[in-house]
Amino acid sequence: MKRTGGSNEAKRRAGEAAADRVTDGEVVGLGTGSTAAHAIRALGRAVDSGLDIRGVPTSFQSRELAREVGIPLTTLDEATPDVAIDGADEVAGFDLVKGGGAAHAREKYVASAADRLLVVADDSKLTDALAGPVPVEFLPDARAPVATAIREAGGEPTLRAAERKDGPVVTDNGNLVFDCAFEAIDPEPLAATLSAIPGVVEHGLFVGLADAVFVGRADGVERRAPPLSE
Numbered sequence: 001m002k003r004t005g006g007s008n009e010a011k012r013r014a015g016e017a018a019a020d021r022v023t024d025g026e027v028v029g030l031g032t033g034s035t036a037a038h039a040i041r042a043l044g045r046a047v048d049s050g051l052d053i054r055g056v057p058t059s060f061q062s063r064e065l066a067r068e069v070g071i072p073l074t075t076l077d078e079a080t081p082d083v084a085i086d087g088a089d090e091v092a093g094f095d096l097v098k099g100g101g102a103a104h105a106r107e108k109y110v111a112s113a114a115d116r117l118l119v120v121a122d123d124s125k126l127t128d129a130l131a132g133p134v135p136v137e138f139l140p141d142a143r144a145p146v147a148t149a150i151r152e153a154g155g156e157p158t159l160r161a162a163e164r165k166d167g168p169v170v171t172d173n174g175n176l177v178f179d180c181a182f183e184a185i186d187p188e189p190l191a192a193t194l195s196a197i198p199g200v201v202e203h204g205l206f207v208g209l210a211d212a213v214f215v216g217r218a219d220g221v222e223r224r225a226p227p228l229s230e
């Protein structure tokens with residue numbers, strides 16, 4: 001579920017600090033959401049000033065914004081991202097819940113393909129333990145068996161409803177999304193369980209992918225990195 005509590009200023013600080021880490025010649029995975037949008041805008045300004053990069057968008061939204069701010073685009077068929085910059089709905093250590101905007105499938109394979117993932121989040125996203133709900137994108141025909149399998153895994157799936165349209169959210173990939181509530185989340189085994197359900201396209205648990213988290217606050221930005229990434 002999308003968390004909307006963070007201040008725009010804190011999101012901006014996080015996004016701009018991560019964009020500042022991108023260097024000339026890099027291919028950049030362009031994440032989705034309000035925080036990643038600040039990074040995309042900052043990269044657009046850097047391109048105007050001569051930075052030579054190409055972007056791999058993770059959604060319709062990030063592609064449109066990248067085009068608007070003048071970032072040359074490419075695809076995973078043409079290039080491997082050096083770095084991906086993306087937001088998160090929850091951050092516990094370096095584990096994430098993503099998919100508040102239903103973009104987590106593309107976000108995950110772009111981040112996984114990239115050499116490093118820089119997460120950008122305002123401090124309202126920080127938590128001691130991931131609580132969910134966990135977004136799960138699935139093939140529309142598989143709705144009933146996927147729901148049964150999620151219940152067997154201890155979750156309670158709710159079909160994500162669209163706003164300003166009757167019916168469900170349809171992802172950029174033409175699929176549907178369950179938001180799945182769990183009593184408690186043990187990220188690694190739950191990620192493996194959800195990935196193994198036939199009909200599931202991708203879930204929003206990002207485990208072991210983040211190389212740094214840029215935490216934006218009202219008065220600054222903090223960079224957190226696991227010891228091996230320092």
Ligand SMILES: O=C[C@H](O)[C@H](O)[C@H](O)COP(=O)(O)O
Pocket residue numbers: 002003031032033034035036086087088089098099100101102103104107
């Ligand atoms: O599907 C959307 C993405 O995973 C977003 O990166 C996530 O929801 C965070 O978005 P925001 O920065 O707007 O809170």
